Amino acid sequence: MVSDSQRFSMPRNVQRVSFQRPTEIHAAEVWELIAKCPPLDRNSLYCELLLCTDFADTCVLAEHAGAVVGWMSAYRRPSEPSTLFIWQIAVHPEIRNAGVGKGLIISALNRPCCESVTHIKATVTLSNRASMSFFAGVARNLRAPIRQALCFDRDIHFKDSRRASIR
Numbered sequence: 001m002v003s004d005s006q007r008f009s010m011p012r013n014v015q016r017v018s019f020q021r022p023t024e025i026h027a028a029e030v031w032e033l034i035a036k037c038p039p040l041d042r043n044s045l046y047c048e049l050l051l052c053t054d055f056a057d058t059c060v061l062a063e064h065a066g067a068v069v070g071w072m073s074a075y076r077r078p079s080e081p082s083t084l085f086i087w088q089i090a091v092h093p094e095i096r097n098a099g100v101g102k103g104l105i106i107s108a109l110n111r112p113c114c115e116s117v118t119h120i121k122a123t124v125t126l127s128n129r130a131s132m133s134f135f136a137g138v139a140r141n142l143r144a145p146i147r148q149a150l151c152f153d154r155d156i157h158f159k160d161s162r163r164a165s166i167r
């Protein structure tokens with residue numbers, strides 16, 4: 001559960017990065033950025049176009065010096081609108097550990113459409129230690145406890161692929 005305050009402060013060192021709502025113009029750049037951010041799955045460009053249009057209220061783009069350096073795809077769960085589901089977060093390798101990833105989440109939470117959001121849900125592949133540490137850091141920053149449970153199982157949901165996701 002995120003803290004009661006709906007206004008969260010941005011990490012201090014991301015002042016030269018702008019966080020904004022995406023438009024269809026950004027989809028191709030988002031698609032390119034994700035390709036530079038393994039182990040994220042690369043979606044179709046069409047999927048990114050839909051995220052940048054139909055889900056733009058809850059998706060966030062980070063720009064620095066005119067280039068897209070960060071991306072978060074997220075939506076409020078239809079069956080549970082007080083929960084923001086974070087699908088993918090990608091930060092350009094050259095600008096990591098500067099608070100951009102955290103800034104993407106805070107930027108979404110500070111939008112009017114997320115005023116009633118009390119929980120964040122994300123699935124993390126068990127082998128992605130960086131992602132686990134990242135979400136632990138974000139939870140600490142928001143003073144929110146973390147609850148973990150198996151969400152998608154390797155054998156049942158991913159068939160022969162080598163991963164499992166916890167939320």
Ligand SMILES: CC(C)(COP(=O)(O)OP(=O)(O)OC[C@H]1O[C@@H](n2cnc3c(N)ncnc32)[C@H](O)[C@@H]1OP(=O)(O)O)[C@@H](O)C(=O)NCCC(=O)NCCS
Pocket residue numbers: 037038039040087088089090091092095096097098099100101102103128129130131133134135137138140141
């Ligand atoms: C995970 C990722 C989004 C983090 O972005 P970032 O801008 O570097 O993260 P931030 O600078 O905002 O860091 C926020 C917190 O996460 C921690 N963190 C970030 N990357 C980490 C890493 N590789 N290992 C351990 N901790 C890490 C930071 O130390 C910080 O914790 P703190 O608040 O206690 O200091 C980025 O590394 C990335 O794009 N990775 C590849 C794609 C991916 O795995 N995405 C996540 C799954 S959806």
